[in-house]
Amino acid sequence: MLYREAGQFKTTYSADQQIFPILQDRIGFFITLAVAFVVIPLFAGNYVTQTILIPFLVLSIAAIGLNLLTGYAGQLSLGTGGFMATGAFAAYKLATSFPDLNIVFVFLAAGVITAFVGILFGIPSLRIKGFYLAVATLAAQFFLLWLFNKVPWFTNYSASGVISAPPMSIFGYYVTGTAASYTAKYLFLLTLVTLLALAAKNMVRGHIGRAWMAVRDMDIAAEIIGIRPLHTKLAAFAISSFYCGIAGAAWAFIYTGSVEPLAFSIDVSFKVLFMIIIGGLGSILGSFLGAGFIILLPIMLTNAPQLLGLNVPVDMISHFEFMIFGVLIIFFLIVEPHGLARLWQIGKEKLRLWPFPY
């Protein structure tokens, strides 16, 4: 209905290949950006920023990372938490060892380090597939967490095993530590997310992306047409871990400020996996939708009773949360196994063909 595609013809391949070939989509995209960068900072309070927006952005990065690996390259991983932890601790070590290193570099370097760890744990993917691989990635999850727990060097020998981010600034604004304003944190993260998301989109529409999807859809055929399985899969693990690493660093430095290894337990891995399944495998947009869904769901569940004017004992609520969460997940998988992104797709098609049904 909102679309006016007649006359939007393409005279070059680059015009045809762009991320949003339809003008109305481009407009929508830029409006979204404008809202995110200008409107929200003006109106969102600290509570919303801290409890919803920031974790949403952080986990979006992780979700994109996992989606690249699982959704695009088809390699199921349960080690996300471990990789996020790696990112967090790598960033911590870097930031503390080189105090005047810019936070951007710290994050990127943390990502790169995590990428290498990712490659390491990706190696089994050459021999094993599917759930075998998934279980194998659990090794990463547990081993890494154990490592950061046991080896005091990672926490700079802090007694509690908790690391807390040193205050760091960019363009003179503090984005970590107590001095940092929520808006500053939010805007910094938002920029980071935007860039990372664009980069991801570019990769998946490039030949590396096609190689990933080829391996996902039919690895034998992929190899026979000349795609190197080793190279492709490890690349997927590396890139994915790079994103997860940055996500972890952002979590530790910007969201919580101080963190212990346990914060990246296997539950985190599952949360992120949920995000991409519910958001939509093989869709960057889906990663965001999923992240939003999984972040908002518990918050609503916790606040629902008050809204309904019931008062339930706290531990009860937490148990209920567990149950309802589980039920909702199953329900959602049954209703739309292909995730929110698919729903979005369908809706969009309907609008494009309006008033016709097909």
Next chain:
Amino acid sequence: MSVVADLTDINQASAAAHARRIGDVVLSVQNISLSFGGVRALTNISFDVREHEVLAIIGPNGAGKSSMLNVINGFYHPQEGKIIHKGVERKSMRPHEAARRGIARTFQNIALFKGMSALDNIMTGRNTMMKSNILAQALYFGPARREEMEHRKFCEHIIDFLEIEAVRKTPVGRLPYGMQKRVELGRALAAQPDILLLDEPMAGMNVEEKEDMCRFILDVNNEFGTTMVLIEHDMGVVMDISDRVVVLDYGRKLADGTPDAVRANQEVIDAYLGVSH
């Protein structure tokens, strides 16, 4: 066989072409033997493939035809024998290496990437030639972008050649069988192979689809001079489009020669043509 009748005219044209263009041996299969845990699939098979020719491998089910192709493109590793490709000898290599050395193939049961559009499937055929590194792609700037465009352009020519413009952006899963076969051929062509292995390119097709496919195969052979090794059951088609025929039976080579020679070969008649087809 109506396909045959309809094809003869095209065939004469291309026959003339071949007469001019068939060159010397590009791929030589020598004493290949392959077995799976005791089960013998191929026994001491040898034959040559010459530049620009269309070579058909025929034989009853289980004669080891597909295994032969799998050996040629490195998917199976024979216990004995060697393969000399473009003068380089090798006993076995990984499929992707074979692909990079110019051997492409299509599959008996379509092996397309279901999650991707026809165009993207064909683009994957170009992957071996795309060099831009991950960072460049992530930024999608200059060279990476230009590379994409060039290869898109090339693939569009293939799409045009195979007359699949209309389904360019359709996910291949939704395409009818015949179309999928074409897309798969397109994906193989995209790699600009010098040898193209076709595993039953016309399996399960109706007469029109077969005609089209024959036309495409001959056109490819004409326009690009691609050497072709194909497995096909439809004797009419085989006799019609191939320059030479290799006959396998129970993993052994029965005969090897021009269609007419093979047609005349008594052993073949007994073992194969005798069998109702």
Next chain:
Amino acid sequence: MDFLYNLLIEPLVQIFTYPIFALEVLIGGLLSGVMYSLVALGFVLIFKASGVFNFAQGAMVLFAALFFAGFMDMGIPWYGALVLTIAVMALLAMTIERAVLRPLVNQPHIILFMATIGITYFLDGLGQTIWGSQVRVLDLGIPQSPMEFGGVQINQFDVVAAVVAGTLVAVLAVFFQKTRIGRALRAVADDHQAALSVGIPLKTIWAIVWTVAGLVGLVAGIMWGAKLGVQFSLAMVALKALPVLILGGFTSIPGAIVGGLIIGAGEKLAEVFWSPAIGGGIEDWFAYMLALAFLLFRPQGLFGEKIIERV
């Protein structure tokens, strides 16, 4: 240098200086490995029959244990509690089949896997909503005290557990070999059409498999519960069973058992002799590393058959 010595030499020295002790550790490990096998068995049953990677197995263990302990706390004698719990597990299995598996039939495996994670959350929530989250001691009157076999000290409880597990496995074996349903289940594992031709609807088969898995879970739950007390951490036991699966192969019952033994033994030995070198707590991940290392050499697991890929 020290570190390397502690890592490579010291443990061996220990083992050879105290062979009896090492033997005890080994046996202890094997026995507790039996417990892993129990949980792994649950996974295998379901994976064989429905291709579902049932992450909820651990939750089922906890769930079963909670109900059993709960019933006993209500003063119901253990056999009564057992019957009741069995009923509960059967009911649960049918509910899952009806509410989760049937609607998701023919979906990609990862979707079903996610669904089982959903089930996990649900069961954890439900179990604790009903029975509360405090730790329950489950006393079956089995002495924890060690007993002596020719100079080798062995924990009686572990022995009992091993016996129970052994019996269960035997029963299952019989069930699968002899009974019609059992054969049907094996058929399903091979291919679904065959199963249907046996004349048992897939639905029923799934319900049964999940029930059986539930029972296995129950036994495991009781054993673990009795050993560590019934508490949330039981669910984590499931995670221990996963490396067992890699080792044994997702579809092999003997694999599950042998794998369990290997993991159990290896873990204990490593825990006792190696962890000092690398600072304890290694049981979290050692099993995985062991399995992983193993996988690199035998991707299809211990008893999985070699895959010949065709195109």
Next chain:
Amino acid sequence: MAGLTTTRAMDTLPKLLKHHAQVRPNHPAMREKDYGIWQSWSWSQVHDEIMAFAAGLSALGFKRGDTLAIVGDNRPQLYWAMAAAQTLGGTPIPVYQDSVAKEMAFVLQHAEVRFAVVENQEQVDKLIEIMPDCPALKTLVYKDPRGLRDYAMDFLHAYTEVQDTGREFIKAHPGFLDAEIAKGTGSDLGVMLYTSGTTGQPKGVMLSFDNILITARNNAEMEGLGPDEDVLAYLPMAWVGDNIFSMGQAYVCGFTVNCAESGETVLTDMRELGPTYFFAPPRIYENILTTVMIRMEDAASWKRSMFKYFMDVAKRVGTRILDGKPVSGMDRLKYAIGNVLVYAPLKNVLGFSRIRLAYTAGEAIGPEIFSFYRSLGMNIKQIYGSTEASVFICVQPNGEVYADTVGKPAPEVEIRLADNGEVQFKSPGVFQAYFKEPQKTAEEKTDDGWVHTGDAGIFDENGHLKIIDRAKDVGHLNNGAMFPPKYVENKLKFFPYIKEAVAFGNERESVACFINIDIEAVGNWAERKGLAYSGFQDLAARPEVYDLILECVNQVNDDLAVHPMLSGCQIHRFLILHKELDADDGELTRTRKVRRRFIADRYADQINALYDGRDSVYVSTEVTFEDGRKGTVSADLRIRDAKVHKVAEPLRKAS
């Protein structure tokens, strides 16, 4: 249009080409959907392409006065070939590429074609096949080399290789082409189009540059066409319309011509492109409308009712708004909402969003179809034209668009009506002659330049021309008044209840007619009325049905009475036939045209009854049933008088 006056100086297409190449070198002149995108050529690029090909042609020996056949779909290269021929002072002859070898052979022979430019292997094969019959044909140029690799014949040339030699040639002879272009004048033969006349062999209509360009320019100025139009070239190049729209007007205005990817993809390409200036014959508009309705059928009910509601709004006020007539604020608001919810999206999906001007011509377009598009706010208009006129004879001016007229005479077109009602015209577009057919030319065209159209027409009170019948079918009442049977019948048939009608009156006192009810429509009507009937014959005989039909007839009479020339044709009496007129019984042609003579004999008695005042007549006819059995049906047919207005005092137009 100030924009166009500048081009007045240029009197040939090649001169216009140079003009645009200088004035708007980077403005897109041509696009073609190919290899997945719209490949584009600017005017300067097109200029170079054409010049290169022209030079190549002359290198191949193409000389002033030569003819060049064009065979293929609408492709830029083929349009360029036409311009190239004109550049060298030769004449392009676009040929219907789907015509069978025999027809094609005739044309190529008759026009003594020496060169042919064709699209692909298919046409090459066809031409090679007919070459023996066309001794003059010496050179073939093909655009698409696919499959031609093995064709060794030396008279075959690839389009690109001709252009390459051309570029060499230009280097060797700079200024040669400019000289050639300078030699051209407006009176030169611009193009020759073969029209397959209803009878006999095709005739080669010779059109000069003046014919094409002046007509094109006049129309462009009238409609305010500028360089920013986008037209979709999809109708055969051999058809005069394509020559005017895609060549003449494109070169006059400098706008962009767009070629579809292939026949099958026209609709999708249309949707992508969104042309601003569009021509289609009525059946295409009709097909599109049908598909719209069919697709809406599958929509959710709430959507359907919304669609229906707003389409009604549009039907009520859409056209008035389009014509700038007064409309209440409320309706404007509703229409605006409807535009957001239905009209605009609908036009978008169909690819009509950007259309500023849409033409239709050929046969008469159904009023409901016509008003459907207009009510959506699409400025679709009817034109009346012919090859001999370089298309434009009449055009409906903006704001004066009626479904039942073809509009007012186009600029600089004079029209006169012969006493048999035939429309004759005189215009700058009038063709030079039929090639090598002097006496055929004389038949069609008087010495003082009036051309016979063969159509009978009348002017209505707004000075709009109505085409009423083929001139030869028009008869006369005894009082000498003109009697166009088909016109009367069509008026009747516009009523859903009337399926067929046969009007009598030639050489009689008055007009009377047979009527066939439409069993569907009347059947539904009967059910609504709670009227039980046993079958066609029974229903047809019902007095209620007679009343129903009588109303229709009376309305037709009201209409006819308005018009001085036609008021004589009011229907005095009618009867309703007991059976459907049927092709199987020889009463209709297979194309469902009434076979007057046959009916005249078969129903002689009934016809007389219409005139001798009987109020009923017995009929018994042999019929052929579905299964081929023969049988007879017989009945007493009642005859009714209709209300007839006095011819003396024509009353105001009803409604």
